[in-house]
Amino acid sequence: MTPAPRTPRISRQAARLVAGSPAIAEAHFRAEALPYHPRLRPDGWLNLGTAENRLVQDLHTGPPPRPLTARDTRYAPLYGTPELRGHLARHLAGLAGGPVDPEDLVVVAGATAALDVAATALCDPGEAIVVPTPCYGAFDTDLGGRSGARLLPAPPDPEDGHALCVRSVDRTLAEARRDGVAVRAVALASPGNPTGQVHSAAELRELAEVAARHGVDVVADEIYAGSVFGPRPFTSLRTVAAEPARVHTVWGFAKDFGLPGFKAGVLHTTDPRIRAAARALAYFAPVSTHTQTHLTGLLADPARVRAFLAENRRRLGASHARAAALLDAFGIPYVPARAGCSVWADLAAWLPRPGFAGERALWREILDRTHVSILPGEAFHAPRPGWFRVCHSLDAALVEEALTRLGRLLTPKGAPHVDARHRPAAPAGPARPLV
Numbered sequence: 001m002t003p004a005p006r007t008p009r010i011s012r013q014a015a016r017l018v019a020g021s022p023a024i025a026e027a028h029f030r031a032e033a034l035p036y037h038p039r040l041r042p043d044g045w046l047n048l049g050t051a052e053n054r055l056v057q058d059l060h061t062g063p064p065p066r067p068l069t070a071r072d073t074r075y076a077p078l079y080g081t082p083e084l085r086g087h088l089a090r091h092l093a094g095l096a097g098g099p100v101d102p103e104d105l106v107v108v109a110g111a112t113a114a115l116d117v118a119a120t121a122l123c124d125p126g127e128a129i130v131v132p133t134p135c136y137g138a139f140d141t142d143l144g145g146r147s148g149a150r151l152l153p154a155p156p157d158p159e160d161g162h163a164l165c166v167r168s169v170d171r172t173l174a175e176a177r178r179d180g181v182a183v184r185a186v187a188l189a190s191p192g193n194p195t196g197q198v199h200s201a202a203e204l205r206e207l208a209e210v211a212a213r214h215g216v217d218v219v220a221d222e223i224y225a226g227s228v229f230g231p232r233p234f235t236s237l238r239t240v241a242a243e244p245a246r247v248h249t250v251w252g253f254a255k256d257f258g259l260p261g262f263k264a265g266v267l268h269t270t271d272p273r274i275r276a277a278a279r280a281l282a283y284f285a286p287v288s289t290h291t292q293t294h295l296t297g298l299l300a301d302p303a304r305v306r307a308f309l310a311e312n313r314r315r316l317g318a319s320h321a322r323a324a325a326l327l328d329a330f331g332i333p334y335v336p337a338r339a340g341c342s343v344w345a346d347l348a349a350w351l352p353r354p355g356f357a358g359e360r361a362l363w364r365e366i367l368d369r370t371h372v373s374i375l376p377g378e379a380f381h382a383p384r385p386g387w388f389r390v391c392h393s394l395d396a397a398l399v400e401e402a403l404t405r406l407g408r409l410l411t412p413k414g415a416p417h418v419d420a421r422h423r424p425a426a427p428a429g430p431a432r433p434l435v
Helices: 012-019 023-033 082-096 111-122 139-144 166-178 201-213 272-284 289-299 302-329 355-370 396-410
Strands: 105-108 128-132 150-154 183-189 217-221 247-252 265-268 342-346 387-391
Touching: 082 105, 082 247, 082 265, 082 289, 082 302, 105 111, 105 272, 111 139, 111 183, 111 217, 111 247, 111 265, 111 272, 128 139, 128 166, 139 150, 150 166, 166 183, 166 201, 183 201, 201 217, 289 302, 302 342, 302 396, 355 396
Parallel strands: 128 150, 128 183, 183 217, 217 247
Antiparallel strands: 105 265, 247 265, 342 387
């Protein structure tokens, strides 16, 4: 008997991951496929949708990397070499204040992997994580894609504006308990993404108190810890929590050092059970031994690292100021950022129809007519339609071209008149290259 043909299939888990591919990733690769060039491709795409810090690439120039050694080709501890974790502990202690034990660090293939590891260690499928919104647009996938956890948005109260709304988190946790939903954690980006806000120590302390009162942990994505250019300093959530063992922080090299392609992140947890689970999960997402050796050398000179981060903050602040001046010139409202790579712009006045359907229509119009990629607020669980994340951390001429295209689409009768007082001075000179 001829066997019946086998119908190709994939698992439900794989199908869910395919269906849940982040809009951020899809928009990035679409825009990067045909990039703008003023002479060779003047109608090319300009990608202001991806929060890549391309402002510091020249600071990584210097002597060529050392030759490959036999050790670089061998297996290393899958949760990070002792050398790298030692340097990371010193670096993170400097960013956040307070000592960091290298044994509490788990190095994995990027902050995305670190978030996935944290969620998988904390949650069984179907359990929930409360997330104050608007939130980082890939949280849905990073926290829930493989763990099976589901996100419960905690939208801000109108009177809180763009500050961290702890009342909403408290209310969402209480409602979940009332409805019989098992919540295991609260997760947030700190500094905020997409808003670029720097949460105060008091706000973070209150959040930790609310989480502790409800008996849940906190996962803090602190990947922009070294990218604060506003007046309020960064505060790590673990330093203000009464129960620091229930706070698990994530950091990576993608933003502060402009190295997203290195795919190196770290989870910091002092809970021995979470640490053991994270080390086991690191088996599936290790960083190459050679990359770890390179990053160990990068962090080896604290003085050079401090100079690099100071220059990074200066360039991000200047880049934000240039983008804000162009948005002002075209009359486009926005929330002034204090950290990170993006501006939270309000295009609600230009929606062709109400609701998120109108936001999607405006997004498509911007993509099709200007070839500028920015991301709609719906991808970030924005509380109302019309918000867009606009990234500025790339070459100033590209940002100016992109925002000019956007401004002329939205305000065709307007013209940019940027006050010279809002134009940041040219860089005084690069910091020492950090190899």
